[in-house]
Amino acid sequence: MALLPQEVIRRKRDGGQLEAAEIAAFVEGMTDGSISEGQVAAFAMATWFSGMNRDECVALTLAMRDSGETLDWSALGRPVVDKHSTGGVGDNVSLMLAPIVAACGAAVPMISGRGLGHTGGTLDKLESIPGYDIQPSPELFRQIVDEVGCAIIGQTADLAPADKRLYAVRDVTATVDSVPLITASILSKKLAAGLQSLVLDVKLGNGSFLTDPGETEILARSLVDVANGAGVRTSALITDMNEPLADAAGNALEIDNCLAFLRGEKAGTRLDRVVMAFAAEMLVAAGISADQAEAEVMARRVLESGAAMERFSRMVHRLGGPADFVVRPDIYLKRAPAMVPVPANRDGYLTACETRELGMAVIALGGGRTRPDERIDHRVGLSGLKPLGTQVVKGEPIAFVHAADRQHAEVVRDKVAALYAIADERPEPRPVVVSRLT
Known part of the structure; x- marks a missing residue:
């Protein structure tokens, strides 16, 4: 009996557990186009609301892995x-x-x-x-x-x-943050x-x-x-x-x-x-x-x-790069025309920074995308970023902004300076490896 995509969607919507064969058939339909965009979206939303247990998630990951070529080493x-x-x-x-x-x-x-x-x-x-x-x-x-x-x-x-x-x-359906779908997406490609x-x-x-x-x-x-x-x-x-x-x-x-x-x-x-x-x-x-x-x-x-x-x-x-790249990178890596220091706004210790906004500053310089088809400027970004806990004096560079022109560099310099907190006491160091799971 042929799979009815709407039945799979309904059962997942209602919190039921899907069989591995049902998941495999649904993924096959996604791959060959026999399942519509609306049905894929409904499946994603049903999974977002109802989740998946480990067996379902393994089945989804394996089905997505097997939807194309698999490498054999x-x-x-x-x-x-x-x-x-x-x-x-x-x-x-x-x-x-x-x-x-x-x-x-x-x-x-x-x-x-x-x-x-x-x-x-x-x-x-x-x-x-x-x-x-x-x-x-x-x-x-x-x-x-x-x-x-x-x-x-x-x-x-x-x-x-x-x-x-x-x-x-x-x-486009606000289901990116579903743990089962993130898991299957990452692992299907790796597997x-x-x-x-x-x-x-x-x-x-x-x-x-x-x-x-x-x-x-x-x-x-x-x-x-x-x-x-x-x-x-x-x-x-x-x-x-x-x-x-x-x-x-x-x-x-x-x-x-x-x-x-x-x-x-x-x-x-x-x-x-x-x-x-x-x-x-x-x-x-x-x-x-x-x-x-x-x-x-x-x-x-x-x-x-x-x-x-x-x-x-x-x-x-x-992979097509220069044979002498590692010994002469300055010849090959393009450099941004403008570079300005980011001065510390007071004496003290760097205690915190808004890390996500530092990433957004690189995008504002042209070093990342706001649309998938957008070209990026490989030259721009931030360098010399001092780690948290560093003692600084007012005016000392805590980073350098590399930009396509001085005007952009100065705008981003002021933004980056505001992203760091400086205090009188040195912060407690945090472990960089928080925990390990096996």
Whole structure:
């Protein structure tokens, strides 16, 4: 008997549990177009109101994974691992993490995305590099992962096409924040990439999409449980996003920051602690290291030896970038014409910042999108962002604004200065890794 989409919608609307076969048939209808836009929207809203249990969410994730091509890396003979972040400001972790983990012996086929809202996108950052191709042929993608160990690219049309249709509907029906739909959206793409293990960076704080600790833990738990239920060994770290993670926010500036990190110039920073925590998590999940301590020693060794930088350089070149990019980035990365300092407005300690608004300042400069088809200016952004807890004197730069012209730079300078709180007492330091879920 043929599936009646309206019956699936009705049962979910009324709080019923859907069978895996019903979910698979509904997703197939979304993919081939036999289910209408209105029915997809109704399904999304019914799920938003009624939720899904773990089995339903696993079934939805697997059906969306299987709606298109799935990659098979079994011929590589190496563990296949990846990481996903829910997004933040100055979060360029993937750029360094992929080559570090690859240099330790894993394969990292990383499917990344563009900026979303106030958060920066890994693909936008990489497109600061002249010639870098975010959508290589499947054959070239496989070759690079095999030869280099890592490749960071964009989602192809053949990976999880059902997710593209459902996400577009969610975006215009106020159902983006449904935990089951977020879970299935993130994991269907990751599972289609043929991973054996996955580590999730779920952000918490005023620069993330989730600011409530309870809601953050619910999402992290859903992602971990569903991914493991779908057969991929998965853990999650909840990390602090109450200030930018790197000391830069903006596309070319974050590539600069990445190169500085790979040269060993960011040791001891919050960014360093996050990158090393995720490298250790991925190496243990892959079975390359016995425990986190051993894994971190291994990750630091490939960083200090230059092996991680060498992997990054080869990845960039194989994906169309300059062969000498890492040694001569100033020749290739475009620089903003205007740069102005952001002065501290009093003596004291930096105690808080409005992180989301710092991301919006980058967008105001042209470094992010307000519409999906909008071109961005890779040159602009913020650099030299001082971490919270830093002691400053009035007039001292707490950041620098990079802009297309001085007028824009000065407007954003004044906005950024107002986003920081300065007080007489040093604030208590917050852990950058808040918790771990397995």
